[in-house]
Amino acid sequence: PKVCIIGSGPAGFYTAQHLIKACQDVEVDIYERLPVPFGLVRFGVAPDHPEVKNVINTFTQTAKHSRCSFYGNVNVGKDVTVGELQGAYHAVVLSYGAEGNRRMGVPGEDLPGVYSAKDFVGWYNGLPSCRELKPDLSCETAVILGQGNVALDVARILLSPSDILKKTDIAQPALEALAESRVRKVLIVGRRGPMQVACTIKELREMVNLPGTRPEMVTADFEGVSEALKDVPRPRKRLTDLLLKTALDAPGDKELERRRNAAKVWGFLFYRSPTEILADPGCSRTAGIRLAVNRLEGSGDAARAVLTGEVEDVSCGLVISSIGYKSLPIDPAVPFDSRRAVVPNSVGRVHQAAGLYCSGWLKTGPTGVIATTMNNSFDTARSLLEDMDSGALDVSAAKPGSQAVSSLLEERGVKPVTFSDWEKIDSLETRRGEARGKPREKLLSVEEMLKAART
């Protein structure tokens, strides 16, 4: 049986891996819009988290398996439709993730100086479509909306010493811009309280230990928090303990000295929601943000932020909204739930669409780490295999697979990038990186990538 997977991030690769392992005669073709594979592992994981990217080795093994083929530089929805792919394959798995972002929906959101975390992260990770972002880092204060791991990544990259960043695979223009940055204070804002932060302890610890920085938080925000910790599960307890310690405890001599010498400040701001981005009169650049003050109703994960009517203005020149990625529809033939921004499905089987499956963030929404996506993708692969076994998925008739798709693409003047073509790009990036003491120097445009692929 021939299976087509759309998207070459963790979802695509883990789905492929499971299918190939579980069934000896399944052939899998992975289509990717960019010339380069790996999705958010390449463009989302922070440059100073190289160990998280070790999964690329597993994905590379899968891509080089005799029953797997990679086709980069193919835009599904434009170069070839999902319908045409369904004609060529027994099953199609949608694994193209979440390339959009949730909007704050407030006035001033489109002012210069306001960016989505998706774009900011794309910019420092060398995503070609974010190349021209050129964020203005000449202001003193940056405000980040959202308190998840992406928000902490952004804060950490904004405040990390250049000496650390220059040894990573961060995009060169971003490294240069950050070296000149005048940002000295980063506020990480959340609607609810300390017990609702969505980040995890590893990332919080990295902020607490970030060289050249000191934490500054509002003591009153932590009232009642340590009492509430008694019956809380271990992960939330450890995380909140660290937060309490950082915000409230008097530091020892060594830490006190370190904080005194720190030129940069970061802190969480709780119980605040953005209502407007403010510009100086007569000037169209971000000058501040208006925040509504909330109180909490309920507790734990289900706690709700309720407006009190008070507002507060914070001066800042940079606003980064980190309130969630969001999936976008790529082909009208694919069912899409626009309210939840996912493809409607049950355990990866797309509703009312035989032969269509989905895995990763497109299936469950844009939350979870790579390991979460891995399990999610294995589940989808299992559903597909079950359907093959039961006959719910008809694999009796032969299908042309990539042969048919390659003909279509050739007719349309689209030349796919193979995995060995990617290896030429990979090799060039690694060599260029060596010259600079970086693990790789990423190519920043599709044109450069294609040029390297065709050598």
Added chain:
Amino acid sequence: MQGSGFKSLATVKSGNKHNRKRVGLYLKSVFCLLLLSFLTSRVNVVYIDRSGERIPVKAKVGDNVLYLAHKHGIDLEGEGACEASLACSTCHVYVNSAHLDKLPEPEEREDDMLDMAPMLQENSRLGCQIILTPDLDGIELTLPKVTRNFYVDGHVPKPH
């Protein structure tokens, strides 16, 4: 064999000829025992895989529990995503109570990653951090069942 070396050392340290002989013999046999125990330092491990099957494995002192599982084809899929660098929790295992306390305390970084593992229990550890020692002989490692219903629509969002 280092016998003669030990013997001369013993000679320097004791005066009495009878004692010299005894100490020399003692040192020789200690050395033999150490060598023997190293060569035969087998550690018996039992893996209990996700379907509940018990898989006994003969391992050696110094073996890493994650790579040992890989070597024996135990639930290869998905484990060790970060290649033992404490950047994921895919090698999460439950350790049987008899051996749990024989393991060294987890370092903070391991505890931080364990916090991310689904179905965390008191006896949870990361397999990539367990190195076999002689007193872990008989250890039983259970792989957590990751249920199909874990990611059904409506599941509480996890941080990312």
